[in-house]
Amino acid sequence: MTKTSGRVKTARKLARRAFRAEHREFLADGPKAVEGALSVPGCVVEVFATPAATATYADLRAAAPAWTLVDEAALASLSEAVHPQGVVGRCRFVDRPLDHLLAHGTPPLVVVCADVRDPGNAGTVIRTADAAGADAVVLAGSSVDAYNAKTVRATVGSLFHVPLAVEPDPAAAVGRLRAAGLTVLAADGAGEVDLDDAADDGLLTRPTAWLFGNEAWGLPAELAALADHRVAIPIHGRAESLNLSTAAAVCLYASARAQRSRART
Structure with a gap:
C-alpha cells in the first residue's frame, strides 16, 4: 500500500x-x-x-x-x-469521564494538569504518573491534546497504562475530586506548606490529587485557592525553580513513598 x-x-x-x-x-x-x-x-x-x-x-x-x-x-x-x-x-481514544474514574471508590493518587501546553511536558507527566503508580491523570482546561503525536511519544507507552480524563473546567475537576474524598494539593512555589513537612506530618498518606499548573505562569490564584493546601518544593540550591515535569516527579514520588510506607505498617 x-x-x-x-x-x-x-x-x-x-x-x-x-x-x-x-x-x-x-x-x-x-x-x-x-x-x-x-x-x-x-x-x-x-x-x-x-x-x-x-x-x-x-x-x-x-x-x-x-x-x-x-x-x-x-x-x-x-x-x-x-x-x-x-x-x-x-x-x-482511551480517555474516560472523570466521574467514571471515580465511580469505584476513592483513588489513592491522582494527577491534575491545568492548562499545561507543552506536549513533551504533558507526556512526561503521564509517564511519571505511571512510574509512581498513580491511579489517574486529568488534563484540564486548555491543556495540550493528549493525542498530539509529541505527547503520545513522550509518554513512551504510559498513555495506555494510566487511566486518563480530559476535563474542560479545572475548577469543576477539583470540586469533584474533593467530593470523592481526595485531598487536593496544589504544587506552588509560594505555597504555605513545605513538601518535606507535608511528608513528616502525614499529609501525603491521604488519598491525594496533585494539582499542577502551566509551565510559564503556574496555577491561577483562584484555582490554587480551591486546593486544600498549597505545597512548595524546597529549593536548597540557587535554582529559581523546577520545571513542571521535574516538580511532578518530586511530588508524586513523595506521595507514593508515604502511601506505601503507611500500607506496610
Whole structure:
C-alpha cells in the first residue's frame, strides 16, 4: 500500500486535532506505542507497517486486529519521527469521564494538569504518573491534546497504562475530586506548606490529587485557592525553580513513598 492509498490518506488526517476529535482516533507511532495500545482491549483499529518491521515485530502482528503492509514512503507520511520505526497504529481514544474514574471508590493518587501546553511536558507527566503508580491523570482546561503525536511519544507507552480524563473546567475537576474524598494539593512555589513537612506530618498518606499548573505562569490564584493546601518544593540550591515535569516527579514520588510506607505498617 502506498501513501496515496485511501486508508493511508484517511489515517494521515489524524495529524489534525479537529479530525482526531471528530473521529476519536489518533496515531500511535513506533513499536513501544503500538505495544501499549494493544494492551488496551479495543484500542487498536489497524496497524500500518513496512515489510521489514513486519518481520521484526511478529508478536505485534499476531496481536493486532488488522495489519496493513505499506511502503516506506507511506509509513513516513504517517510518522512525525525523524527516523520512523516502521510501525504506526491507528487507535481509538482511551480517555474516560472523570466521574467514571471515580465511580469505584476513592483513588489513592491522582494527577491534575491545568492548562499545561507543552506536549513533551504533558507526556512526561503521564509517564511519571505511571512510574509512581498513580491511579489517574486529568488534563484540564486548555491543556495540550493528549493525542498530539509529541505527547503520545513522550509518554513512551504510559498513555495506555494510566487511566486518563480530559476535563474542560479545572475548577469543576477539583470540586469533584474533593467530593470523592481526595485531598487536593496544589504544587506552588509560594505555597504555605513545605513538601518535606507535608511528608513528616502525614499529609501525603491521604488519598491525594496533585494539582499542577502551566509551565510559564503556574496555577491561577483562584484555582490554587480551591486546593486544600498549597505545597512548595524546597529549593536548597540557587535554582529559581523546577520545571513542571521535574516538580511532578518530586511530588508524586513523595506521595507514593508515604502511601506505601503507611500500607506496610
